[in-house]
Amino acid sequence: MADTYEMTFNVGSRDFSSAGDASRTIKRTLKQLGVDSSIIRRIAIASYEAEMNIAIHSLGGKIDLLIDGDRIFVETEDYGPGIENVDLAMTEGWSTAGHEIREMGFGAGMGLPNMKKCADEFYIESEVPTGTKIKMIFNI
Numbered sequence: 687m688a689d690t691y692e693m694t695f696n697v698g699s700r701d702f703s704s705a706g707d708a709s710r711t712i713k714r715t716l717k718q719l720g721v722d723s724s725i726i727r728r729i730a731i732a733s734y735e736a737e738m739n740i741a742i743h744s745l746g747g748k749i750d751l752l753i754d755g756d757r758i759f760v761e762t763e764d765y766g767p768g769i770e771n772v773d774l775a776m777t778e779g780w781s782t783a784g785h786e787i788r789e790m791g792f793g794a795g796m797g798l799p800n801m802k803k804c805a806d807e808f809y810i811e812s813e814v815p816t817g818t819k820i821k822m823i824f825n826i
């Protein structure tokens with residue numbers, strides 16, 4: 687596997703025709719690089735949840751994939767509106783998703799807790815109205 691590898695994906699707000707593309711590309715890339723399938727599964731789930739949160743809850747943002755030696759980093763950054771209470775947002779079942787989003791099958795309030803479960807290290811930083819940053823580290 688290459689020693690270092692980096693890719694950036696832009697994620698549009700409420701752009702449901704392309705939401706999911708970034709995490710699908712991440713999954714395919716890691717497969718091509720020969721990463722262990724159980725690790726790919728965790729990264730695919732975590733990056734999909736992160737991508738959908740940017741698409742659903744934010745004004746748009748980006749996802750960075752960085753492979754560096756024996757660690758894979760998935761880092762996200764969005765352009766607001768930020769999360770008022772991060773502890774609450776991390777609680778299983780807590781969601782601000784409205785009716786329309788729930789009809790699309792989202793809004794169980796499980797995305798952030800699942801990201802944390804999937805990653806070996808999980809960091810979230812959010813400021814209102816600046817935006818939210820998430821850093822996830824996976825050991826290969």
Ligand SMILES: Nc1ncnc2c1ncn2[C@@H]1O[C@H](COP(=O)(O)OP(=O)(O)OP(=O)(O)O)[C@@H](O)[C@H]1O
Nearest residue numbers: 739743744775781782783792793794795796797798
């Ligand atoms: N990038 C973000 N920007 C602003 N708010 C966010 C962001 N990500 C999450 N949130 C807030 O945190 C809440 C919990 O997020 P989480 O991903 O756990 O659940 P959900 O997106 O509501 O539902 P699910 O992920 O299960 O479909 C969201 O409802 C939203 O209020």
Ligand SMILES: [Mg+2]
Nearest residue numbers: 735739797798
């Ligand atoms: Mg979510």
